[in-house]
Amino acid sequence: MVMLQLSGPIPVNPQAKFSILELAHSSRKYLTTLSSFSLPSLFISNSHQPQHPISSFSPVNQSVAAIVFGDGSESRLYPLTKRRSEGAIPLGAKYRIVDAVISNCINSNINKIYALTQYNSTYLNSHLSRAYSGLGLGKDGFVEVIAAYQSLEDQGWFKGTADAIRRCLWVLEEYQVSEFLVLPGHHLYRMDYQKLVEVHRRSEADITIVALNSTRDQDPGFGTLKVNSLNEVAEFHVKSEREPMIVPSAQSSQAFNDNAYRKLSSMGIYLVNRDIMTKLLNEYFPQANEFGTEVIPGAISIGMKVQAYAFDGYWEDMSSIAAFYQANMECIKGLNMGYNFYDKDAPLYTMPRYLPPSTIIDAVITDCVVGDGCILNRCKIKGTVVGMMTTIGEKAIIEDSVIMGSDIYQKDYIQRSSKEGMAIPIGIGDQTHIKKAIIDKNARIGRNVMIINKDNVQESNREANGYIISGGIVVVLESAAIPDGSIL
Numbered sequence: 228m229v230m231l232q233l234s235g236p237i238p239v240n241p242q243a244k245f246s247i248l249e250l251a252h253s254s255r256k257y258l259t260t261l262s263s264f265s266l267p268s269l270f271i272s273n274s275h276q277p278q279h280p281i282s283s284f285s286p287v288n289q290s291v292a293a294i295v296f297g298d299g300s301e302s303r304l305y306p307l308t309k310r311r312s313e314g315a316i317p318l319g320a321k322y323r324i325v326d327a328v329i330s331n332c333i334n335s336n337i338n339k340i341y342a343l344t345q346y347n348s349t350y351l352n353s354h355l356s357r358a359y360s361g362l363g364l365g366k367d368g369f370v371e372v373i374a375a376y377q378s379l380e381d382q383g384w385f386k387g388t389a390d391a392i393r394r395c396l397w398v399l400e401e402y403q404v405s406e407f408l409v410l411p412g413h414h415l416y417r418m419d420y421q422k423l424v425e426v427h428r429r430s431e432a433d434i435t436i437v438a439l440n441s442t443r444d445q446d447p448g449f450g451t452l453k454v455n456s457l458n459e460v461a462e463f464h465v466k467s468e469r470e471p472m473i474v475p476s477a478q479s480s481q482a483f484n485d486n487a488y489r490k491l492s493s494m495g496i497y498l499v500n501r502d503i504m505t506k507l508l509n510e511y512f513p514q515a516n517e518f519g520t521e522v523i524p525g526a527i528s529i530g531m532k533v534q535a536y537a538f539d540g541y542w543e544d545m546s547s548i549a550a551f552y553q554a555n556m557e558c559i560k561g562l563n564m565g566y567n568f569y570d571k572d573a574p575l576y577t578m579p580r581y582l583p584p585s586t587i588i589d590a591v592i593t594d595c596v597v598g599d600g601c602i603l604n605r606c607k608i609k610g611t612v613v614g615m616m617t618t619i620g621e622k623a624i625i626e627d628s629v630i631m632g633s634d635i636y637q638k639d640y641i642q643r644s645s646k647e648g649m650a651i652p653i654g655i656g657d658q659t660h661i662k663k664a665i666i667d668k669n670a671r672i673g674r675n676v677m678i679i680n681k682d683n684v685q686e687s688n689r690e691a692n693g694y695i696i697s698g699g700i701v702v703v704l705e706s707a708a709i710p711d712g713s714i715l
Contacts, residue, residue, distance in 0.1 A: 289367075290405040291424060291498075292339040293332045295325070295412045296388055297351050303547055306695055306704050307667060308347060313413035313545060315350040317631045317668065319558045319568055320598035320614050323354050324545065325412045326577045327566070329370060332410075334573040335420035338368030339402060342412065343391045345375040345384060351412075358578035373398060387516030393508040400501070407504050409497040409518060415554055415566050416542040417573060423536050427498045432534040434526055435498040436460065438491035440539035449493035449519050452535050456487040460533040465520050491535055494542060495519055503531065541566055549698035552665060555612045555629045559594055582615060590619075598632060602654075618654030620674070625655070626662040633669045651708050664701040673711035678703070680715065689715075 297315075302308035307316050314325035325342075332340050342355050352372045359370035373395050375385045385391035388409070392399070399407065406427070408420060418437075427435040438452050453462035497518065499507075507522050508515070511529065515521035527533050543554050543566070557565025568575055582600035590603045597603070598615035606623040614632025619625065633653045655661065656674035664678045670693075672678070678694075680701050687696040693707030694715055701715055709715070 291337050291408055291420075292341065292399065292402060292404045292406075293337050293408045293410055293420075294392060294399065295328055295332075295340060295342045295410045296391070297325070297342070297344040297348055298346065298411075298413050304545060304551055306690060306702060307548070307551070307665070310347060310705060311350040312344065312347045315347075315354055316413075316545075316551070317614055318415070319555065320596045320612050320632075321580075322568075322575060322577045323351075324415060325351065325355065326358070326575055327415050327417070328410050328412050329355070329359060330574065330576045331416075331418050331420060332408075333362070333364070333576060335418075337408065337420055338364040339404065340370045341395070341399060342370065342372045343375075343385070343395060344372060345391070348374060354578060358576070362576065367402070387521075388518040389508060389512070389522050390516045392504070392518065393513075396505065396508065400505075405501055407499050407501060409499065411495045411544075414494070414542065414544050416538075416540060417567065417570065418538060418540065419573075423498055426536055427534065430458070430534050431532065433500055433503045433531040434523065435534045435536050436523065437494045437496035437498075437536045437538055439494060439542065440491065440537040449495040450523070452491045452493055453488050454491055454535045458535045458537070460527060460535055461488065463524050463527050463533075465524055491537060493519070494538065494544075497523065498536075547698060548665070548700055548702060552629060552698075552700050556610070556627070559596055559610060559612065580615065601632070614668070618652070620655060620657035620659065622658045623655050624660045624662075628661050628663060629665045630655070630661075631666060631668045631670075635669075651710070656711065663699070664703065666703045667705040667707070669706045670703045671706075671708045672703070673709055673713065675712050676709050677714040678709070 295314075297312040298308075302313055304313055304316065307313075314323065314328075316324050318324050318326075329340060332338075340359075342351075344351055352374060355370055355372050362368075362370075364370070375391070377383070381394050385394065392407075392409070406424065408423075423435065423437060436452060438454075451464040452460050453464070455461055503526075507526055512522055512525045515525065523533070543550055545551050545554070554565060558568050580599065585597055585599060585601035585603065587601075587603045589605045591607045592603070593609045595608050595611050595613060597613045598617070600616040601613055602618045603613070604619065605621040606619045606625065608619070608625045610627045611625050612629045613619075613625075614630055616634070616636060617630050617632045618636070619630075635653070651671040651673045653669055653671050655666070655672045656676060658674055659672055659676040659678075661672070661676075661678045663680065666672065666678075678701050680696060680699060683699065684696050685699050689695060690704065693709055694701055694703045696702070703709065
């Protein structure tokens, strides 16, 4: 059974495509009738918007649809992705990683957002449907989750990003949009997509690839572009497990003779004309499974006009546990470091939880970000992200760590649970010392525990004991129990 998230979960027969579409129409019609009673539109005047509006084209909120992907089957953030996709990982004390991408769309006046999900998608599907169903996205605005489904024609999983888009075109083409904006849902950055759309339209490109303004020491894995002075893509380099693939443009001998090339790293973000998307997936490359490594190089090779859009802002693709840890640490250091969580002109949206204020009893807290609903009791916390509903016991010391918090309060959990080992409450026990660690949600850390990596181990898999070490960072698994007196 597949759940298509609209205004609420609706069970649907996965083989009845037209029934699903009718339900979508019915749900949106119902939402439209209530639009006069809904919240005011949350579209804002972004300070980063172009000074000269796009006058000769349709407004972005009417002509662009975003396609957001969760992640693939292989994650670089394991064990944080043991039970959730990368986009659903908690971030910055109260958010999920996917919130950054969805907020970019909302702040860019893109209000038709499809989320295509598959692997470990339960948390992500729930978060997206609950967080964004009540936002004022306008008459036809929505965030719609399309989970992987089976039908008479397609009885397997999505085989990749291109296969997922191809199989969902019958839904994606419901509205007469001009372009599709393809977005990874697990990257952390802030971008005004309206500028991207303007450049794409004025250049009359078929496809525009967003790329970092300079190559990075570590290739993000989406390919390297060779770009001329007109920002036209002359070559596309894709790394594979077997050997690198270099795709020259069909027009390179004619259009690219100025020798003014530069190399840019693709960010995996693509703006594609609607008709071009359909032709690429159904006519030119009907067997392609991956959009970035198969469809994009193919489009370049057959001579389509592919442009590059250089981005010079902060961008983190969460390529490792260390990168995720660093992104959280940077949110503590102020507005000039890393991702800005405090931009009033482009706010970061998430699910409202209606929690009480945090209770802080005789605690010493320095350079920290603390979420709502925490209970911090006579402890010392420095340089740490403390997630919602975290409980920290007396004389505990927390340094340079990421505490993701919990979903319920510990007393309720103890009273209602009869599972073995549940005598250790959710949270961090008295006189425990934690340094440079990531404590996943609902973890139960006992009393007098030392999580300090005293031997400076860089890599260790102790998953059976409730933790691993990656890049020198101790990661305690979700719902793990660390007994009293343990030393990690």
